Amino acid sequence: MTHFDIVPVDPGDPAQVRARLAVMGAVDAHDHAGTRHFNPAHALAASVVGRNDVRSERWVAVCDGRVLGYADATMPLLDNTHSVYVDLGVHPDERRRGVGSGLLRHVEERAAEEGRSALSTWILAPGEGAPEVRTEGAAFAVGKGYQLSLNCAVRAVELDTVDEAALDRLWDEVAAKAADFDLVAFEGLPPERIIDGMAYLHARMYTDMPLGEWDLQEAAIDRDRLAGWSEMRRLRGELHLQVAAVHRESGEVAGFTEIIVEAGSEFDCFQGDTIVDPRFRGHRLGTLLKIANQRAVRSWRPRMRFVWTGNAVSNDHMIAINESVGYRLVCEENVYQKKR
Incomplete structure (x- = not known):
């Protein structure tokens, strides 16, 4: 000791x-x-x-x-x-x-x-792309009474190796099914006309994504919280790239995706939330949004090499979208939780 x-x-x-x-x-x-x-x-x-x-x-x-x-x-x-x-x-x-x-x-x-009453921690585990990730952290957590609550996988897309011609073909295919939607790309705080719809979908992330046994409860997200997050990122020097799909007839935000580039990170950035409102699913919007924002990264940061993302292993639909735009499995990142 x-x-x-x-x-x-x-x-x-x-x-x-x-x-x-x-x-x-x-x-x-x-x-x-x-x-x-x-x-x-x-x-x-x-x-x-x-x-x-x-x-x-x-x-x-x-x-x-x-x-x-x-x-x-x-x-x-x-x-x-x-x-x-x-x-x-x-x-x-x-x-x-x-x-x-x-x-x-x-x-x-x-x-x-x-x-x-609930303590949660995220611990990496080895995968085919990172076999040398250590396992002691998980053993330590389990020994202290924490239980595996959500099994997730980490994937990365290496932007320099993406087949852009294949991505063009995929874009044409999915864009044909999303003719009733406009894409709105922006950095930082969402534009006034979509900020409330963005807040609504951020809140849905707490209930729509697979949670396994992890005790995560719903949240009330509003424009003021989005403004607070945006101000925080500005002060930290983070680049926050987002693309929203807006239903042309109703003006409602049908879905969005986001990528965050941290200050001081020259080669790695990470995917934040991606969600499509259940009312607007079936139009391949998730794929369209991912392609648009992935390409925005290269426009803003031409030397950026990797975009990282994590998904519950049970989220087959989002995993399929990620892999279609170039993501490959690296390792696991699991949630361990202890409840008192």
Whole structure:
């Protein structure tokens, strides 16, 4: 056992900030080989500029001035207020000395103090594209009483290798079935005429996507929350590319997709939400939206190489769309949850 203190992260302490980022980078390099690279600029920005609909608490385990590990807890404030989302890591050289157990115990105590009954964490597992991903994190979580609640898969599209001629043919095929819809591409805050429809579909993500045994409850998303998220991304220096499909006759937002490029990320970006309103399904809108936004990435960031996405393994329809535009399986990323 190692003696250590658990202290809050102090963004005004340069030495602590650098040490925490170094540990996060070491954890990523050791545990997540072959997956999306750790971006210290994003971790730094997130520790200073957070969402206004959650409260984030960050701690580090410190021994003789050295940072041994970290634990972040995110607590929703407007919905799912029973939940805490946990991200925890220990430097590979400091493991099996009680650091991870101490950090997790601290998070669980804070959850109890806040009256939170469910703790969730996301843990990678090996896959055909990343066979060297480590499995100790899942074993640690299960040993602490967490249960596998949602099985997900991570895929990536390497933009330099996409068959653009095949994508053109696919575009022509699906566009013919979506003649009653207009595509609206934008960056940042949605245009006024579609912002309420965008908020409605963001809320549906909480109920429409497969959840397995994961206790995620519905959310009320409105234009004010979208504005808050947009302001957060602006302050973090993130590029938020979106395409919405708008039903021409009714003016309703039928679906949308989004890709986020973090500040400091030159080669990797990631897919956010993609959804089509059930009333408008059957027009191949998901495929059309994905192609349009994937190409927008190359327009805005010509050197970008990879777009990453995750889906529940049971979401056959979205997986088929992703693979049709070039995504290939890399690994798993599963949700583990502990309920009190």
